[in-house]
Amino acid sequence: MVPGYSIRRVEKQDYEGVLQALNALTTVGSVSKAQFEETVNHWNNVKVSSGPDLLQYHPYVILHGEEVAATGMMFIERKLIHECGLVGHIEDIAVSPHHQGKQLGRALIDHLTDLGLKHCYKVILDCDDSNVKFYEKCGYSRAGVEMQHR
Ligand code: ACO
DSSP states (O other): OOTTOEEEEOOGGGHHHHHHHHTTTSOOOOOOHHHHHHHHHHHHHOBSOSSSOOBSEEEEEEEETTEEEEEEEEEEEEOSHHHHOEEEEEEEEEEOGGGTTSSHHHHHHHHHHHHHHHHOSEEEOOOOGGGHHHHHHTTOOOOSOOOOOO
């Protein structure tokens, strides 16, 4: 980890910090403390399968003292292909503006990727063109095209 910072799973006490950090990514909208806590509770309890004791959601924060400097998620999808293989998805990566450019994004992606590759045959993510170079520096390469239907 970058000196002066630490990383851990998201906890219920991170309500304000996580929502604030996510503003660097997109509009969060109105999320109450109760909704946040219920979501964290869900993340802490849903397992990938009834077999191995593996959680599906891996939400993390990077802290600077008590302050949330960055947040991001890796979640695990259970598939039938590749002999019921697992795929890790990296989502909702955000470094607070005044902490950007300090290698925190890379440290977060490295942590989530290592976690994913312990269990999954691949880890994937979608991003804007403007972030391709950042993810390439984190070891990712272009594969396919993202499409969406809203
Ligand atoms: N374009 C080109 N290079 C970049 C970019 C970029 N957009 N962002 C970072 N880099 C480079 C840095 O210069 C650095 O290079 P170096 O090691 O050669 O010096 C390297 O990538 C690592 O950069 P970090 O300091 O770790 O980047 P940072 O902590 O600022 O995090 C991030 C990057 C996550 C993109 C941050 O700027 C951010 O939160 N942006 C707004 C939200 C966002 O776009 N999130 C990603 C959405 S995609 C998803 O969630 C799957």
